[in-house]
Amino acid sequence: MGFFSRFLIPNPSPVIYSSMVAIGVTVLLIIVGLTHFKKWFFLWSGWLTTVDHKRIGIMYLISALLMLFRGGVDAVMMRAQLAVPDNKLLDSQHYNEIFSTHGVVMILFMAMPYIMALMNFVVPLQIGARDVAFPRLNAISFWLFFMGAMLFNISFVIGGSPDAGWTSYFPLAGNEFSPHVGTNYYMIGIQIAGIGTLMTGINFLTTILKMRAPGMTLMKMPMFTWSALVTSIIIIFAFPVLTVALIMGTMDRLFATKFFTMTEGGMDMLWANLFWVWGHPEVYILILPAFGLFSEIIPTFSRRNLYGYRSMVASMVFISIYSFFVWTHHFFTMGQAAYVNSIFSITTMVIAIPTGIKIFNWLFTMWKGRIRFTVPMLYSIGFIPLFTIGGVTGVMLAMSAADYQYHNTMFLVAHFHNVIIPGVVFAVLGAGTYYWPKMFGFMLNERIGKWAFWFLTIGFCLAFFPMYITGLDGQARRIYTYSESTGFGPLNMISFIGATLMAISFVLIVYTIYYSIRHAPRDVSDDPWDARSLEWATHNPVPEYNFAIIPQVNSRETFWDAKYKGHELFKGDYEKIHMPNNSGVPFIMSCIFFVFGFALVFSIWFLAIIGLIGIFVCMAHRSFEIDHGHYISVEEIKETEAKFGGVNKWK
Amino acid sequence: MKTKWVLLAILSTIVNVLSGCESLAVLDPKGPQAQTQANVIWLSIAIMAVIVIVVCAILVFVLTKYRDSKLPKEYEPPYIEGNHVVETIIVGVPILIVIFFSVVSVISNNKVEATPEGYKGQDPLIIYASSSDWKWHFSYPENDIETVNYLYIPTNRPLEFKLYSFGPITSFWIPQLGGQKYAMSNMVTTLHLAADESGEMMGRNANFSGKGFAENTFHVEAMSQDKFDEWVKEVKETAKPITEVRFKELLKPGHEGQLTFTGTHLDFSSAPEGENAGHHHGSSDSNANSKGEHMEHDQEKSAHNHE
Numbered sequence: 001m002g003f004f005s006r007f008l009i010p011n012p013s014p015v016i017y018s019s020m021v022a023i024g025v026t027v028l029l030i031i032v033g034l035t036h037f038k039k040w041f042f043l044w045s046g047w048l049t050t051v052d053h054k055r056i057g058i059m060y061l062i063s064a065l066l067m068l069f070r071g072g073v074d075a076v077m078m079r080a081q082l083a084v085p086d087n088k089l090l091d092s093q094h095y096n097e098i099f100s101t102h103g104v105v106m107i108l109f110m111a112m113p114y115i116m117a118l119m120n121f122v123v124p125l126q127i128g129a130r131d132v133a134f135p136r137l138n139a140i141s142f143w144l145f146f147m148g149a150m151l152f153n154i155s156f157v158i159g160g161s162p163d164a165g166w167t168s169y170f171p172l173a174g175n176e177f178s179p180h181v182g183t184n185y186y187m188i189g190i191q192i193a194g195i196g197t198l199m200t201g202i203n204f205l206t207t208i209l210k211m212r213a214p215g216m217t218l219m220k221m222p223m224f225t226w227s228a229l230v231t232s233i234i235i236i237f238a239f240p241v242l243t244v245a246l247i248m249g250t251m252d253r254l255f256a257t258k259f260f261t262m263t264e265g266g267m268d269m270l271w272a273n274l275f276w277v278w279g280h281p282e283v284y285i286l287i288l289p290a291f292g293l294f295s296e297i298i299p300t301f302s303r304r305n306l307y308g309y310r311s312m313v314a315s316m317v318f319i320s321i322y323s324f325f326v327w328t329h330h331f332f333t334m335g336q337a338a339y340v341n342s343i344f345s346i347t348t349m350v351i352a353i354p355t356g357i358k359i360f361n362w363l364f365t366m367w368k369g370r371i372r373f374t375v376p377m378l379y380s381i382g383f384i385p386l387f388t389i390g391g392v393t394g395v396m397l398a399m400s401a402a403d404y405q406y407h408n409t410m411f412l413v414a415h416f417h418n419v420i421i422p423g424v425v426f427a428v429l430g431a432g433t434y435y436w437p438k439m440f441g442f443m444l445n446e447r448i449g450k451w452a453f454w455f456l457t458i459g460f461c462l463a464f465f466p467m468y469i470t471g472l473d474g475q476a477r478r479i480y481t482y483s484e485s486t487g488f489g490p491l492n493m494i495s496f497i498g499a500t501l502m503a504i505s506f507v508l509i510v511y512t513i514y515y516s517i518r519h520a521p522r523d524v525s526d527d528p529w530d531a532r533s534l535e536w537a538t539h540n541p542v543p544e545y546n547f548a549i550i551p552q553v554n555s556r557e558t559f560w561d562a563k564y565k566g567h568e569l570f571k572g573d574y575e576k577i578h579m580p581n582n583s584g585v586p587f588i589m590s591c592i593f594f595v596f597g598f599a600l601v602f603s604i605w606f607l608a609i610i611g612l613i614g615i616f617v618c619m620a621h622r623s624f625e626i627d628h629g630h631y632i633s634v635e636e637i638k639e640t641e642a643k644f645g646g647v648n649k650w651k
Numbered sequence: 652m653k654t655k656w657v658l659l660a661i662l663s664t665i666v667n668v669l670s671g672c673e674s675l676a677v678l679d680p681k682g683p684q685a686q687t688q689a690n691v692i693w694l695s696i697a698i699m700a701v702i703v704i705v706v707c708a709i710l711v712f713v714l715t716k717y718r719d720s721k722l723p724k725e726y727e728p729p730y731i732e733g734n735h736v737v738e739t740i741i742v743g744v745p746i747l748i749v750i751f752f753s754v755v756s757v758i759s760n761n762k763v764e765a766t767p768e769g770y771k772g773q774d775p776l777i778i779y780a781s782s783s784d785w786k787w788h789f790s791y792p793e794n795d796i797e798t799v800n801y802l803y804i805p806t807n808r809p810l811e812f813k814l815y816s817f818g819p820i821t822s823f824w825i826p827q828l829g830g831q832k833y834a835m836s837n838m839v840t841t842l843h844l845a846a847d848e849s850g851e852m853m854g855r856n857a858n859f860s861g862k863g864f865a866e867n868t869f870h871v872e873a874m875s876q877d878k879f880d881e882w883v884k885e886v887k888e889t890a891k892p893i894t895e896v897r898f899k900e901l902l903k904p905g906h907e908g909q910l911t912f913t914g915t916h917l918d919f920s921s922a923p924e925g926e927n928a929g930h931h932h933g934s935s936d937s938n939a940n941s942k943g944e945h946m947e948h949d950q951e952k953s954a955h956n957h958e
Contacts, residue, residue, distance in 0.1 A: 092862050092863070092864075092865060093862055096859075096861070096862065096864075163861075164859075164861075165859050169819070169820055169858075169859075171818065171819055171820070171836065172818075172819035172820070172859070172860060172861055177784075177818060177819055177861055178861075262818075262836040262837065266837075267837060268820060268835060268836065268837065269835065269837075272820075302717070302728065303727075303728045304728040304729070304730075304731070305730050305731070305732075307731060307733060308733040308738060309732070309733070310733065311733065311738055311742075331833070333822060333830070333831050333832045333833050334832075334833045334835075334840070335814075335832060335833060335835075335838070335840030335841070337764065338760040338761045338763075338764035338765075341760050341764075342756060342757045342760045342761075345753070345756045345757070345760065346749075346753045346756065346757075349749045349752055349753060349756070350749055352745065352749065353742065353745045353746060353749060356741065356745040357738075357741055357742060357745070359706060360737075360741040361741075363706070363709050363710060363713060364731075364737065366710075366713045366714070366717060367713050367717065368717060368728055368729055368731065369713075369717050369728045370717065370719050370722055370726060370727075370728050371713075371714060371717050371718045371719055372719045373718070373719075381710070381714065384706065384710055385703070385706060385707050385710060388702070388703055388706045388707075389703055392699035392702055392703060393699070395695070395699065395749075395752065396692070396695045396696070396699060398752075398756070399691055399695060399752060399755065399756040399759065400756060400760050401687060401688055401691055401756065401759035401760050401762065401763045401830070402688050402691040402692050402695065402759070402830070403830070404688060404763060404829065404830020404831055404832070405677045405685075405688050405692065405826065405829075405830040405831075407822070407830070407831060407857065408822055408824070408831065408857035408858050408859075409857065469675065472675040472676070472677045472678060472692075473675040473676050473677070474675075474676035474677065474826040474853060474855075476824075476855060476856075476857045477859070478859040478864065479864065479865040480864075480865050481865050482865070
């Protein structure tokens with residue numbers, strides 16, 4: 001009994017019990033459904049073992065939508081709790097768990113995989129490649145992310161959720177003040193997912209540098225590919241810091257080391273520094289690909305080339321380097337001297353310059369264009385003013401003397417949601433709609449999509465603008481309740497209404513997908529938006545090998561040139577195509593990682609050792625495996641291409 | 652016509668919101684540091700509002716002029732690579748703004764990190780503010796008294812708060828007096844404040860510190876030096892002395908009302924500064940420093956301040 005009692009929830013509530021039941025029922029339904037429709041083999045051979053970048057991208061997308069739901073439920077519960085003064089909906093402990101998981105889930109398990117989904121799906125197509133450089137590593141990346149996310153998510157039904165905030169500052173996150181296993185989940189779940197992300201960075205850096213189609217020099221790459229390249233470099237430099245910090249934190253919690261403790265030479269400030277040395281570049285890991293996506297959408301729907309391509313590239317490269325020199329602004333109030341604060345205050349403000357350049361470049365791209373108001377374009381247009389507001393409040397926060405008043409308040413909360421939602425979320429929702437036909441071969445319904453956009457935008461404004469005001473009125477962040485005398489009540493109620501509208505918007509987005517699956521016509525052309533870059537030069541949906549013939553690139557907008565300026569995109573004849581083989585090892589190894597992580601969370605050492613051995617066995621298996629991939633024959637290519645209307649129709 | 656109304660509506664909302672801001676805690680300063688910060692905030696809001704309006708104006712212009720439905724059918728957008736003049740402007744203007752803000756930032760940083768202007772040369776009142784789960788302990792070494800969860804301060808005298816924590820990182824914040832600073836277990840941080848006028852204010856821990864965080868607030872009252880001296884005198888006559896046993900009890904996680912003691916806990920549990928700072932690995936077990944040593948250290952410190 002002693003062994004099993006560790007899995008109990010320390011702070012149970014009816015909500016948690018009902019989620020347990022819901023999770024159980026869902027898992028059961030999935031198993032029954034798969035068995036009933038005889039889909040186990042399809043699932044295994046088509047998805048679980050796949051190394052195809054497009055399918056991995058789609059799996060990232062599904063995971064991201066699931067996590068958006070989870071994080072969104074957390075968000076609505078928080079806003080409901082704060083909607084009225086002295087509310088009793090949640091108690092302090094639950095509220096603390098919810099905002100901690102909301103942060104982690106939204107940043108690491110929603111925004112990151114959403115970006116990864118689009119990077120995976122789009123980048124190889126944009127550079128005219130057949131897959132990423134290391135397809136199997138890509139599968140490992142996805143499955144490690146997925147297992148890390150699942151491990152983190154089961155915390156609220158087994159053992160208890162982390163409750164020290166998404167930043168998990170020590171000593172609060174140490175054993176003394178967070179005795180239950182929640183923070184172990186945080187340390188190990190993020191660790192496993194983070195290893196996956198690091199591999200993605202390496203993979204995409206190699207892919208973009210080595211696998212571009214002939215003629216595509218660096219300065220002819222589409223902007224999203226540029227952003228993916230820069231992001232990969234940031235990942236490679238930033239994520240090892242997180243890995244090390246998490247190992248130190250895990251050791252403190254499991255093996256009583258003293259890295260971040262209050263006594264015996266430990267230093268709590270070290271965690272804050274390490275966390276943000278990773279954490280601030282992480283912000284740019286999210287926002288740069290989002291910028292890249294807007295740079296694809298806006299030219300397409302303005303029917304114009306991207307304005308100021310060179311300055312766009314230069315500003316991204318500048319941001320990538322600079323993002324490592326601003327981390328201290330997350331704790332101006334930690335007691336360093338005015339001198340240090342001044343330096344980081346200036347570096348932080350400087351980073352606004354390249355961001356401003358990009359905003360103006362997008363505006364000038366629309367200028368003299370021919371603007372069509374489609375759903376992806378609406379998100380891009382909404383992004384510009386809202387992100388500008390988020391950006392300028394960022395500059396306000398950068399002034400450290402004033403930051404003493406903003407820090408730890410709702411003002412800060414308003415600011416970072418004001419950059420992340422219009423920045424990242426609008427980008428991935430817009431790009432999700434934009435690339436949907438490429439992924440699935442049909443369009444999402446525009447009318448419902450526009451409703452979803454308006455609900456989201458208006459809901460966003462109602463939810464977050466009042467926070468700037470309550471922050472300036474002294475409402476600290478992360479408080480689970482406040483008294484009526486503070487006067488925060490009415491504005492928090494408006495925030496709750498806004499959150500509700502955003503929730504409705506999520507329902508509408510899911511409904512668009514459902515509606516379009518049922519009703520959308522399946523005969524969309526390969527290029528439904530009249531787009532400009534290479535990914536639209538192949539078929540809808542994309543065949544396994546992406547391009548029957550590797551395209552010849554002549555400019556930044558090769559596909560546009562092929563359509564309207566007579567550029568010959570595909571030269572030569574079909575040749576057999578070499579493709580990588582599927583493998584079950586990434587999935588199996590990640591499952592073992594999950595077991596290993598779970599064992600570590602609960603300090604079940606024998607299981608942890610078995611897990612560790614299993615992981616090494618999987619790696620050893622790969623070393624001794626002989627797998628040269630397979631070839632797709634010319635006949636097979638001809639057959640597929642005939643079905644889609646042939647490769648050379650753009651001539 | 653429609654856009655005009657929309658713009659008018661937006662403008663009137665902004666005006667309304669801004670005029671309502673006067674009563675917000677941070678923008679209603681009661682001391683020189685909060686005043687400096689409020690000035691910086693207002694200045695930045697003003698300039699930032701201009702930037703947002705410019706961006707929105709360009710956006711609205713572009714969207715109305717170049718929308719598909721408004722353009723003639725044969726219109727084909729041109730290919731424009733970029734323009735040096737335009738690019739110089741969109742780089743140059745932000746650089747000028749950043750330079751301006753950098754100067755403002757450096758000046759204001761140095762202001763809030765020093766004894767407030769107009770108070771220089773005065774002998775500051777040093778108050779040790781230490782946090783434990785989920786309380787604030789205020790020790791007045793000069794007056795040899797200690798309070799819990801409430802803070803009385805004299806007006807027109809510089810205040811020097813020495814902050815540290817007996818647990819998680821907390822943040823000492825009195826919005827109307829000035830911005831916050833962390834209190835941590837391994838070192839003492841200093842926050843310079845002062846109150847210009849008497850009155851009651853809200854103070855709180857702003858940094859999340861666990862279950863009791865929301866209620867981790869304290870009551871602040873600024874009063875004239877005479878009234879403050881009177882209060883000190885009264886405390887000395889009525890309050891009980893703080894003992895090590897009682898203090899240890901107080902450190903246990905939980906909430907307390909407002910308490911008052913004579914003496915300070917610094918007499919038996921010194922702050923993590925100087926020799927006792929956590930980063931001095933050798934002295935980590937010297938928590939039980941002798942009282943004499945500590946007093947000596949303290950005198951040294953105040954002597955330094957008198958200069």
